[in-house]
Amino acid sequence: MTLHFETPLMESRALSALGDQSVWLKLDALQPCGSFKIRGIGHACAVHQSRGAQRFVSSSGGNAGLAVAYAGRRLGMPVVVVVPETTTARAKELLRLEGAEVVVHGSSWQEANQFAQTLLGATDAFVHPFDDPLLWHGHATLIDEVAHARFKPDAVVLSVGGGGLLSGVVEGLQRNRWHDVPVLAVETEGAASFHAALAAGHPVELPCISSVATSLGAKRVCEQALHCAREHPVHSLVVSDYSALAACERFLADHRILVEPACGAALSVAYDRHPALAGYSKILVIVCGGATATIDQIRTWAAQAGRA
Incomplete structure (x- = not known):
C-alpha cells in the first residue's frame, strides 16, 4: 500500500x-x-507490517510522529508516539486525532527517544524520525x-x-x-x-x-x-x-x-x-x-x- x-x-x-x-x-x-514525512515513514511502516510487526513505536513531537500515526491508522495498526514535554498541545491533539497513544517523557527528543526504546516488545517496530534507509x-x-x-x-x-x-x-x-x-x-x-x-x-x-x-x-x-x-x-x-x-x-x-x-x-x-x-x-x-x-x-x- x-x-x-x-x-x-x-x-x-x-x-x-x-x-x-x-x-x-x-x-x-x-x-x-x-x-x-509520510513518503518515507509510510514506506517503512508498510515494510514493517509485511515483516510481521503488530505495533509501531516512534519518538517525535512533530511531523514524523504524525506520519507514523497516520500510517498506523491507514494500515490498521496501533501506534505509540513518545513526545518530549516541550511538545505543543496542538501537536498532541493532532497525534490523538490520528488515533495514536501519546506518551509524554523527557525535556528533549533525545530523552523521549531513549524512553521509546524501552517500550519495544518482540512484535513492535520502531520507526525513526529520520535515520533509516x-x-x-x-x-x-x-x-x-x-x-x-x-x-x-x-x-x-x-x-x-x-x-x-x-x-x-x-x-x-x-x-x-x-x-x-x-x-x-x-x-x-x-x-x-x-x-x-x-x-x-x-x-x-x-x-x-x-x-x-x-x-x-x-x-x-x-x-x-x-x-x-x-x-x-x-x-x-x-x-x-x-x-x-x-x-x-x-x-x-x-x-x-x-x-x-x-x-x-x-x-x-x-x-x-x-x-x-x-x-x-x-x-x-x-x-x-x-x-x-x-x-x-x-x-x-x-x-x-x-x-x-
Whole structure:
C-alpha cells in the first residue's frame, strides 16, 4: 500500500518575478498529515507490517510522529508516539486525532527517544524520525515524481533537520542519474547540526537547539547526510529565524499554504534571492510542509525575532 500522494509541481510566479530565475515548487505540504514525512515513514511502516510487526513505536513531537500515526491508522495498526514535554498541545491533539497513544517523557527528543526504546516488545517496530534507509528510499520518490514530469532543475533547495529529506533527495537524484544537480541544504541559526558536521568532518552534537524551527531541531545530523555530501554536490546554507518566519508569511500570502519555520528556511533562500542561487536558471524548492505551527504562533515568533 502506498500511503503518500503524488504532489503538485508548479512554477511560483511570485518567486520567479523576484529575479531572472524560474522558481518551481514541489508542494509536499499537501501530503496527508501535512509534510513530506509520510513518503518515507509510510514506506517503512508498510515494510514493517509485511515483516510481521503488530505495533509501531516512534519518538517525535512533530511531523514524523504524525506520519507514523497516520500510517498506523491507514494500515490498521496501533501506534505509540513518545513526545518530549516541550511538545505543543496542538501537536498532541493532532497525534490523538490520528488515533495514536501519546506518551509524554523527557525535556528533549533525545530523552523521549531513549524512553521509546524501552517500550519495544518482540512484535513492535520502531520507526525513526529520520535515520533509516527505508525512510530515505521513500523520500526519494519525491525526485522520481519530478523526473517523471520531465522537469530537470539546475539546483534543488531543501531544509535539513536530522538529514532524512536530504538523504532521500540525494538518493532520488542519483537513481535518476541527475548527478550534476546540486542540493542547497538550508538550516536556521541555532539548529545547524549539518553545517557543524560539515565543518568538523563528522557528526557533532549541538549543545542545544535555540531556533524556533523546532522541526529542524536534531542536535546531531545522521551519518548518511554527511555521506551524501561526499558523494553528491551539496552546499550548506544557514539563515536566520526571522528570514524563515518572514518567508512563511509571504508564502501564505502568495500561495495560500501555511508551512512551518523549518520549511520557511528553504523558502527564504528564494524570497531573499540568496547569493547561492546565482548562476542557476531553474530552481526547485522542496516545500516540505509542517502541520503543528499556526499563523498566530509564527507572527509571535517573528515579532520576537525582529526585536532580537
